[in-house]
Amino acid sequence: MSDKVYRASTTAPVNIAVVKYWGKRDAKLNLPTNSSLSVTLSQADLRTLTTASCSASFPASEGDSLLLNGEPSDISGARTQACLRELRSRRAALEQADPSLPKLSTYPLRLVSENNFPTAAGLASSAAGFAALVRAIANLYELPTSPSELSLIARQGSGSACRSLFGGYVAWRMGDKADGTDSMADQVAEASHWPDMRALILVVSAAKKGVSSSSGMQQTVATSGLFRERIATVVPGNMAIMEKAIAEKDFEKFAEVTMRDSNSFHATCADTYPPIFYMNDVSRAAIRAVEAINEKAGRTVAAYTFDAGPNAVIYYQEKDTEAVVGTFYHVLQGADIGGWKSADIKGLKPT
Ligand code: 2P0
Structure with missing residues (x-):
C-alpha cells in the first residue's frame, strides 16, 4: 500500500448579496425560490483557506474529517455529505475511464479549513467555507470542472456558496429544472469593471x-x-x-x-x-x-x-x-x- 499523501489547497472569498436569496423550492437539492446577485469581497480581508488531502495510508476507520479553525467539525450533515458524494462520483468516473489513475475516490479525506476573519463576528462564513471545500477537493481529484459546474456542487452545501466561486459581480440563476442542473452561478461583471x-x-x-x-x-x-x-x-x-x-x-x-x-x-x-x-x-x-x-x-x-x-x-x-x-x-x-x-x-x- 502506498503511503503517498495527495494534497491540494485553495482559498475562497466571502460574498455579500445585493439582491437576496431567501426561500427554497427544494430543500434537499437546495434550489431557491428566486435568483440572487452578490458582490465578492477581497480575499486579503475575508477568506477561507482549505487544504484537502487523501491517502491510501489514512486509516479507513477514521473516515473523512474536517478541522475548522483548529477544532474538529461535524461533516455528517446531509449538505456536506451531498458535496462529498458528488465530488467522489466525478472522480470515480475519471478513475473508471483511466485505470492507471490512483483510486483517490476510495481514500479517506482530511480537510483543514481556516477563516482569516473572526468567526465569532457573525459574518456569512458558510459561503466561503463550502466554496473553498468544494474547490479544494475538485483540485485534489483533478476534476476538469468549470467554476459554474463547481457552483452546482457548492450550492448543495450552502446556497450562497455557489456565488463565492466567482469574483466580482455574481448572479445565482434560480433555474427551473426539477433536478437543479440549471441552478448555478455566473459572473455578471469582473471586479475590475467597477474599480471604485x-x-x-x-x-x-x-x-x-x-x-x-x-x-x-x-x-x-x-x-x-x-x-x-x-x-x-x-x-x-x-x-x-x-x-x-x-x-x-x-x-x-x-x-x-x-x-x-x-x-x-x-x-x-x-x-x-x-x-x-x-x-x-x-x-x-x-x-x-x-x-x-x-x-x-x-x-x-x-x-x-x-x-x-x-x-x-x-x-x-x-x-x-x-x-x-x-x-x-x-x-x-x-x-x-x-x-x-x-x-x-x-x-x-x-x-
Ligand atoms: C444571501 N442569505 O443571498 C442571503 C441573504 C442570508 C440573507 O444566503 O440554507 O447560508 O445554506 O442555503 O446560503 C444565507 O443563507 O442558506 C443567505 P442555506 P445560506 O446571501
Missing part, C-alpha cells in the same frame, strides 16, 4: 444568529404572503435593474436597489409567522446614518444591506470614502466590534 466599488462591514453583534437561515427561510416560505409578492415581482424587477446598474456603473441605481432589496427581505422576515427579526436597534441606527450621509452629500453615496443578522454592510465608491467611512469611523471610534478594533475599519474591495 468598496464595502464597509459594521460588526453590530458578534453573537450567533437566533434563527438559522435555513429554518428561517422555510418558515417564511410557509407563512408569509408578502414573500409571494417578493418572488413573483419584486426580485425579478430588482435583478433586471441591478444588472443594468452594474453594466452602466450607475451607483445611484445600484444603491437604491441594494437598500430596497434588503428592506424587502427583512419585511418578509417580519411578515413570517411567528415573525423573524434579524436587525436590531444598532442596525436601524446604521440605516439612519446612511440616510443622513446621503442627505448631507446631496446624492446617494452609500447603500446599506443586512443579511440574516444585525451586521451592516455599506457599499460606497472610493471617491466618497471621507463622507462614508469618515462618518462611521467617528461614530465607532475606539470601539471593539466583534474582535475587530475600529482602527481596522477600511473599505473592502471586490475581488
